[in-house]
Amino acid sequence: MSSETTGERSGGRTPVTSTQAVRDLNSSLVLDHFWQAPADAGLIATDLVAGTGLTRSTVLAIADELREAGWLHEDRAPSLVPGRGRQARRFTFNKQRCLVVACDIGYRSATCVVADLKGELLGRASRRFDGREAAVDRTGEVLEAVVEALQSAQVAPERVQAACFGLAAPIDRHGEPYPGNPFWDAVRLDFQRLRDFAPGWIWAVENDADLAAMAEISQPGRQGLDSSVTLLAGEWLGAGIVINGEVFRGANGGAGEMAFLERVSGVGSSLGPSAVARTALGEALVAGQNSVLEGQWRPSLAAIADAAASGDRAAREAIARTEEQLALAISTLSGFLDPGTVIIAGGNAGVLAPLLERIQDRLAQLVAFPPALQASLLGRDVVLLGAVQRALAAVRAAALEA
Structure with missing residues (x-):
């Protein structure tokens, strides 16, 4: 039993001596394996032994306890081979336990x-x-x-x-x-x-x-996000900072707040792309430029980007200012956080995706080690x-x- 509770077996944790603590730790190892497994995956004792390092008798005893507690279902179907009785005991995670x-x-x-x-x-x-x-x-x-x-x-x-x-x-x-x-x-x-x-x-x-x-770091197959910033880019900017794979909140929970940009020369506010583009478009219209968006109340970033792609001069200038504002904001973050990746997230991510190449080029002019830019695929649900x-x-x- 003690060989299954060393620091090596438990991911570097301190060896455990209490019998109840040993049982709790081993139960946690088995249940964690089910949390991490694909949905509806059926696992047999061999899978659990390989995944936890525990013995076959231990994993089966724990699986029985977890089944009784409602965390697992057991499926012991008849063998497909005639004369072999039933298959090995197979357990699935009860994803609707709560x-x-x-x-x-x-x-x-x-x-x-x-x-x-x-x-x-x-x-x-x-x-x-x-x-x-x-x-x-x-x-x-x-x-x-x-x-x-x-x-x-x-x-x-x-x-x-x-x-x-x-x-x-x-x-x-x-x-x-x-x-x-x-x-x-x-x-x-x-x-x-x-x-x-x-x-x-x-x-x-x-x-x-x-x-x-x-949400971003929990997506399957997302690599290289241990040092990253997820930038919510809507009406305002907000940053979620990840350091060593964990979200960093700061001493008082205020890490990632962008109000400091109001005091950064060349940026001047924490407004997001929607507000920046709309403000720039309004200024162009006041200055006498024509636009297909004239008369629209609060045009969306998507509408402004579509107009720009169609050759609308005022909209193009608004998008250019949006790109510059984002590049300056990201370069400021990069100057003291040095993230490997910045993910542009929120409802505007798809609209901003085609602009990221130009923003990336601008970042290369602003900082020595520009982060890689990505557009989130999670949309408004992020x-x-x-x-x-x-x-x-x-x-x-x-x-x-x-």
Whole structure:
């Protein structure tokens, strides 16, 4: 037994001597193997021995305990070879043992999803925030979206174990937004009321850019993101910083906030591509230039990029300014973080993808070691998917506590 609990066997952890601690550690090793396995993968004892380093008798005993606790299903189908009886015992992860809820809450809307333990989305609902009054309590609308998402998934709240809410605001170490943040000038949430809705859930509140970074590094096959920045590039800029494969929040949770750009010469604000392009287009129209977008209220970045591609001069100038603003912002981040990769994420990622080659060329003029630029493939769901991963992490951490 002791040979299975050395630092080598447990990923560098300190050797364990307590019998209960040994059982917990070994159970964690087996269950972790199922968490990491592909969805619906059937694993036999040989797979578990190879994946954990434990003995066959140990993994089978633990698998039986996990099955009784509801974490695993067992499938011992008849052999396909006549006369050989039944196949080896095969276990699959019970991805619906419990569920998670994730919400992306912005200035104008909230979107909530329900997901299983492999991250598959089972239900979704959104709420637009009516009116534009300052500091309006949006708790009721967010709860409506949560309830509708549960109904969409056809599950009761009792099936959920953990929830994560992503906010467009810096979040401190206690899960509370910074006081005086502009987000709270537009949106108010009563966290106690949210928790009272489902007191049995594990609750987490995170910054939206940090969640976007979690989503990116959790994608299968994503290599080279141990030192990276995920840049949410919408109306505003927000950065999720990854160092040594972990999201870095800073001493008070404020790492990645971009308000400092207001004091950077040549940048002057933390506005994102949508706002920068729209402002530049408006200035061109005021200066007397013509544009096919004239008369449109709040044209999107996609509309401006389409107009630019069609030869609209004012739109081309707006896109050129957007490229320069992004290059300067990224070069500033690169100057003190030196990330290997910067991922442009959010709803504008697909629009900005064709511009990244020119931005990359500009970065080479601005910094000695420019990061590689990538456009996220997760679209507008990037924050939601990160919130799902954060909620799943909470379930995983508490898996063997009961």
